[in-house]
Amino acid sequence: MLPNELxxxxxxDIDYNHELFKKNxxxxxxxxxxxxxxxxxxxxxxxxxxxxxxxxxxxxxxVGVTAFFELFAVALMVNSKRxxxxxxxxxxxxxxxxxxxxxxxxxxxxxxxxxISYADKLGLHYLxxxxxxxxxxxxxxxAGDEIAVLYLNAKPQTFAIYTPNIxxxxxxxxxxx
Numbered sequence: 001m002l003p004n005e006l007x008x009x010x011x012x013d014i015d016y017n018h019e020l021f022k023k024n025x026x027x028x029x030x031x032x033x034x035x036x037x038x039x040x041x042x043x044x045x046x047x048x049x050x051x052x053x054x055x056x057x058x059x060x061x062x063v064g065v066t067a068f069f070e071l072f073a074v075a076l077m078v079n080s081k082r083x084x085x086x087x088x089x090x091x092x093x094x095x096x097x098x099x100x101x102x103x104x105x106x107x108x109x110x111x112x113x114x115x116i117s118y119a120d121k122l123g124l125h126y127l128x129x130x131x132x133x134x135x136x137x138x139x140x141x142x143a144g145d146e147i148a149v150l151y152l153n154a155k156p157q158t159f160a161i162y163t164p165n166i167x168x169x170x171x172x173x174x175x176x177x
Contacts, residue, residue: 002148006092006162014088023167024080027134028073035069038062083170086160090150093118095161097145098127104136112139112166117176118149120156128173130161140165 005012014021039062046058095118102112114130140163141147148162160170 001146002092002094003162005087006148006150010089010091012088014084021080021084021168024076024083028077028080031069031073031076035066035073038066038069079170083160083168086150086152086158086170087162087168089152090160091121091153093120093149093151094146095149095159097141097143097147099143100139100141102136102139108135108137110134110136110139112136114141114147114161116147116149116159116161116171116173118151118159118173120151121153124156125176126151126156126159126173127176128157128159128171130169130171132166132169134166138165 039059042062042065043055043058046054046061050057095116098115098117100112100114102110104110110133112132112134115127116130117125117127119125149159150162150168151157151159157173157175158170159173160168162168
């Protein structure tokens with residue numbers, strides 16, 4: 001069953017305070033802010049390990065690692081904006097979770113990969129992988145479950161999944177013969 005928000009025809013009104021969009025913004029904001037803590041951490045670690053002369057090297061390493069995480073946050077932000085566009089203008093349908101992989105680390109963080117299949121208005125079938133980073137407990141679907149899918153009518157290979165715990169996540173798919 002499609003969520004109430006997706007039963008309306010496009011273009012849909014967007015409530016940026018909705019829980020699904022709030023999750024995406026929270027992830028991006030926490031990466032942006034949290035990554036800056038790496039600089040003083042690396043500075044202190046280099047100071048303790050190699051002495052006072054290495055503190056500057058530690059700060060430089062911290063800046064480099066922080067830049068990597070900032071690029072990751074920018075990619076998430078761009079993906080989030082595209083997902084919002086899909087929510088606004090996309091065609092909604094029900095897809096199927098073919099498989100899911102969400103191996104968690106000791107803290108419960110996971111790189112989740114969902115294999116999704118869906119059909120467009122013409123009856124053509126698509127298969128795509130959606131990957132995201134988050135808590136393993138956020139996965140509210142299992143293999144065989146139905147999932148809300150949004151796709152662009154002009155480009156049905158561009159799609160997003162939509163669930164309460166995961167949020168809205170965009171990806172690309174391939175036409176299945």
